[in-house]
Amino acid sequence: MNDENNISDYLKDSPEKQFRSLNPFTLPEDYFSGFNWNLMDKISDEGHIPDILQEISKRTPYSLPDGYFDDAGLKIQASISPKSERPVRSLKHSWRHLAAAAATLGIIVLAAVLFYSYHNKAGDFALQKIENVSTERLNGFLGNPDSVQNGQPVLSITKSDSKPVDFSQLFKKISDRDLKSFLDETGGNDDDFLMN
């Protein structure tokens, strides 16, 4: 009677419960769904690697620059040290760079000023000396054979009080050497200036 009751209770249970009561063992969750693949894996590991692949070396045949791997490590180290990875630079360092830039700029400006004023001074001094030379001598110099082109004097000069003579324009075509030797002859031996 008892057995009869048990069987009838059993039949009232859901198929899943019936299955569980007959197979109480636990299984990995995806055992059956993965079974085929696991089986295929075993087969492929043992026999499904094509025979022809067994004949081939697994070494990759590509060419590689000499010493590439030695350099690669260094390149990678360098590439991971950008400014963004470093702590923010302190104000002290910024001022140091700024001061160096300002000093360099100052030196350049000073050199340019000195160069410019020195050459202007030399030019002014030469013009001052020319002012003291007589018109006749200047015309003589400008009309001398060295300053003649195509039989005509390159330049001539007439000094008057109404219109000042622009000597810098007038002597443009005369070489520095000729002008210097002319001034040396007429205005003494002052070699302190340069004609440029």
Added chain:
Amino acid sequence: MGNQPVGDDELLSLFRSEATKERAFAQIVDRYKEKLYWHIRRLVVVHEDADDVLQNTFIKVWKGLNTFREDSRLFTWLYRIATNECLTHLEKLKRSRTASLNNEESYLDNKIRADEYFDAGKLEWKLQLAIQSLPEQQRVVFNLRYFDEMPYKEMSQILKVTEGSLKASYHHAAKKIEDYLLNR
């Protein structure tokens, strides 16, 4: 750190300390650069591209290693980054090739043939050409399985694909390669 080789776990803890971070990273680079390079090179083929991808990989490692949760091995994580970098590179390549009416497969095929050591009579080279004829996922799976002998479980962590799919991919890839090597 001395001259004793240290394990990946120890390198990771050294990396997390500011004082030893750079030295630990240098060791990680030294340990894995060659393996990762060849994995990358087999996928992108051209040395200059492989060099770029390798550097990008390690830059990402440098930036992300502090957040690495160690759910997988360091090696697996590195391969994952490298593989993703390769796929990004190939995607860019595909877009530029599409624009110039050329396909990626023939482009990489040509690049293989342009290698100074290329020898059409050698099976090693024929295998590389066969691999390039595969669809992208099969190519990655075949390379990881065949050359790196990586277990499917690790491949699954790298590619975020079920082991079943990976096994199917490898199976199809191996068949196609066999066919290529025997019939072309």
